[in-house]
Amino acid sequence: MANLNLHIDFRSETPITTQIVEQIQNRVLSGELKPGDQLPTVRQLATDLRVNFNTVARAYRILDSMGLISTQQGRGTYIWSAGQAENRERERRQAFEQLTRHYLRDALALGFSMDQIRALLETQIEQLNHTQTAED
Amino acid sequence: MANLNLHIDFRSETPITTQIVEQIQNRVLSGELKPGDQLPTVRQLATDLRVNFNTVARAYRILDSMGLISTQQGRGTYIWSAGQAENRERERRQAFEQLTRHYLRDALALGFSMDQIRALLETQIEQLNHTQTAED
DNA sequence: ATTAAAATTGTATTATTGTATCATTGAATA
DNA sequence: TATTCAATGATACAATAATACAATTTTAAT
Numbered sequence: 001m002a003n004l005n006l007h008i009d010f011r012s013e014t015p016i017t018t019q020i021v022e023q024i025q026n027r028v029l030s031g032e033l034k035p036g037d038q039l040p041t042v043r044q045l046a047t048d049l050r051v052n053f054n055t056v057a058r059a060y061r062i063l064d065s066m067g068l069i070s071t072q073q074g075r076g077t078y079i080w081s082a083g084q085a086e087n088r089e090r091e092r093r094q095a096f097e098q099l100t101r102h103y104l105r106d107a108l109a110l111g112f113s114m115d116q117i118r119a120l121l122e123t124q125i126e127q128l129n130h131t132q133t134a135e136d
Numbered sequence: 137m138a139n140l141n142l143h144i145d146f147r148s149e150t151p152i153t154t155q156i157v158e159q160i161q162n163r164v165l166s167g168e169l170k171p172g173d174q175l176p177t178v179r180q181l182a183t184d185l186r187v188n189f190n191t192v193a194r195a196y197r198i199l200d201s202m203g204l205i206s207t208q209q210g211r212g213t214y215i216w217s218a219g220q221a222e223n224r225e226r227e228r229r230q231a232f233e234q235l236t237r238h239y240l241r242d243a244l245a246l247g248f249s250m251d252q253i254r255a256l257l258e259t260q261i262e263q264l265n266h267t268q269t270a271e272d
Numbered sequence: 273a274t275t276a277a278a279a280t281t282g283t284a285t286t287a288t289t290g291t292a293t294c295a296t297t298g299a300a301t302a
Numbered sequence: 303t304a305t306t307c308a309a310t311g312a313t314a315c316a317a318t319a320a321t322a323c324a325a326t327t328t329t330a331a332t
Binding site for chain 2: 288289290291
């Protein structure tokens with residue numbers, strides 16, 4: 001059962017359900033989740049995220065209606081498709097824009113300035129580069 | 137659920153909302169309320185104080201914007217940080233760094249480069265400025 | 273191999289909790 | 303006295319949680 005490594009921000013302006021939907025969507029678009037992969041049960045993921053399992057179930061149902069996953073009562077939830085190749089690029093771009101929009105909204109809501117955002121991004125990228133090279 | 141034991145003076149010059157804000161603030165500063173503690177629901181506290189629940193909700197929202205509590209629709213209201221301005225500032229910073237880490241992780245996983253991230257951030261900030269000024 | 277009970281998994285419905293918008297009140301002021 | 307505006311209240315709404323349910327799989331007895 002795939003470890004999704006999702007992160008919920010309870011203070012975010014984005015509802016929990018939406019956060020789950022978007023992050024699973026992104027995992028599929030990035031290839032971290034592949035067709036056939038089984039997702040955690042609604043109760044398991046809910047426990048991990050410290051959320052009511054109905055919230056996860058709602059997210060799964062939305063993803064199901066989007067055709068991204070297949071939920072089956074009594075069986076579990078599986079990744080359905082990786083999307084059509086021609087739409088893939090557009091969807092990836094849209095996900096990127098949405099991700100950025102929400103990040104900006106939450107960072108600004110926390111009271112940080114654009115300059116501070118730029119600065120922290122550079123700092124963290126620097127750190128990532130270091131840990132990467134250290135692992136080589 | 138913490139018993140706040142607040143007292144409202146209806147004859148006071150100070151608005152009810154302000155009285156609630158200040159008293160909860162004091163409970164946090166004095167350590168009577170600790171991070172993670174759940175506050176009464178807006179309706180429960182409103183009943184106790186014999187005021188409209190919107191008044192409590194307003195007070196909660198102010199405390200939220202101050203970074204003292206976290207209000208979550210459907211879940212309740214929780215103390216977010218210890219009252220010392222110093223602690224609040226540190227926790228705000230930590231939240232910002234975590235937010236940014238997760239954003240970077242997801243954006244990079246989607247296959248976008250640091251240059252693309254920088255560019256999109258600037259674009260979206262530009263758009264935000266436009267919609268803001270357009271609303272004036 | 274069969275089958276029935278138990279466990280697991282998602283679904284449906286209702287209750288709870290905070291949010292948004294507009295209406296009302298009452299005191300300050302022209 | 304009339305007007306205006308901040309504070310509060312009323313109402314409808316949106317997000318999440320609680321509870322009971324239905325479908326499927328698993329387990330164990332025969």
